[in-house]
Amino acid sequence: MEKKRITMKDVAKEAGVSTATVSYVLNYLETERISHDTRLKVFEAAKKLKYVPNMAAKSLSSKRSMLVGIIVNMEEKNRKSKLYEYYDLTREMQKLLNLKGYDVFFLATKEMDQDISISRRRSLDAVFVMDMKEETLKAIAKQFYVPTIFIDGYVKDALFCKILANPVEILEKAQEYLGNEFYVVMENYANKNLLCGIAKKVAEEDIFVNQYGNDLVEFLNVHRNKKGLVIGELLGMQVENYVDNRNILVVVHTDNDNMLLPDTKTMIISNKQKANKAVEIMEKLLLVNEQEPVDEVTYIRIE
Known part of the structure; x- marks a missing residue:
């Protein structure tokens, strides 16, 4: 049976307010004088019911x-x-x-x-x-x-x-190419979803985050005898300068115009x-x- 879609009317019933009040709150209409407590009730009801707004x-x-x-x-x-x-x-x-x-x-x-x-x-x-x-x-x-x-x-x-991007799938694909032990070189993403997913399987000392103050060359020298996963094409180009490119797998974001060496292995998470x-x-x-x-x-x- 198809699951019934949650509406503003359902949110209003759950919060104990009118449908108009729900509309005012979820539209962030500052012209309406609605108390902070009422706004919280509406937001909590919307989250509880997993309400997805219709933007129409x-x-x-x-x-x-x-x-x-x-x-x-x-x-x-x-x-x-x-x-x-x-x-x-x-x-x-x-x-x-x-x-x-x-x-x-x-x-x-x-x-x-x-x-x-x-x-x-x-x-x-x-x-x-x-x-x-x-x-x-x-x-x-x-x-x-x-x-x-x-x-x-x-x-x-x-x-x-x-x-x-799914960190679990990325790591599984990397294991197919690199085996069970490898280091990771990645960008300094503000949202840590990807980093947290990788950190569940790769030791902290084997993860390099590309930010000012971190030395990529020093990291690669320490990991010279290991295989590596590099997330990002320009990062991959930098890593190629210091290690045997046959020992790395690079996540790129386009299936053409690749700037890496011809024999560098890649996986594509397409932009x-x-x-x-x-x-x-x-x-x-x-x-x-x-x-x-x-x-x-x-x-x-x-x-």
Whole structure:
């Protein structure tokens, strides 16, 4: 039997308030005087029932802006190799969104509170957020009542969709190529979902996080006689300079225009696939169809 979709009416009944109050709260309408306790009741009821909002009401009540926001975390400690990865993903998404008639408002942010308030004034139809800390994601989630889709970031809230690489699948694939013991070289992702997944199987001393203050050459010299998994193409190019490339497996994000040595083994977690899935989810959330199912978490398959 098909599971009944939770509606605002169900949330209102659970919270003991009117449907109008639920609408005011979940739309973050500051013009309505609703107490803090009532707002908490509504949010708790929505989470308990795993309510997924239908974004159609907002879209129908005013003309679509056909403007989509892409927010990318840009911390001072990020290395250029990580920035390349997300600029490439942004480019893939922009191409796809432009083909569908959307303009893109791109925000590479270091000052979250200030920049998010600017983006809210843009009347966005949807927002994509790339690689944010979980506490920052929670803060962003409260700023928008449009589809807000997190890419490479996880927040434990059924109201929001997440698109992630699966650390379990990555490690299983790595074991096929490298055996049971290997080191890992990876970017300094703000959201620690991937790092935590890897740390369950790989010892802390065998994980290198690419941030200022950490010495990649020193790490590789210590691990010279081991095989390694490298997450990121530009990182892979750096590692190739110091170890036998036949002993590494590199996670790349494109199936063409590879900059690695020809005989370096790779696994692909495609930015094009991430972009396609993100836009597909956005369109589902914007449909005037309460029965259209949308997965809370989508793992990008390895190619």
